[in-house]
Amino acid sequence: MLTGKQKRFLRSKAHHLNPIFQVGKGGVNENMTKQIREALEARELLKVSVLQNCDEDRDEVAEAIAKGAEAELVQIIGNTIVLYKESSENKQLVLP
Structure with missing residues (x-):
């Protein structure tokens, strides 16, 4: 579970990122969550566009992705979801 200070830090880091995944008519499926999990291992922080x-609903999509990818939901702003998961091999971000 992330603290408020950690979420603020991650939001500031995610501000300049572009969404690398899009959830469309098909919704969230197993293949998408697997790819997001792999991308989180490489990047630690990413955006998903709905x-x-x-x-x-975007809240249901965010919950499903976070649960499937075993990631922390940092923020939902508009139709963009920000996710974070600490990398086991490729650690880049140091949380406050």
């Missing part, structure tokens, strides 16, 4: 044609 497209307009997605049938599910």
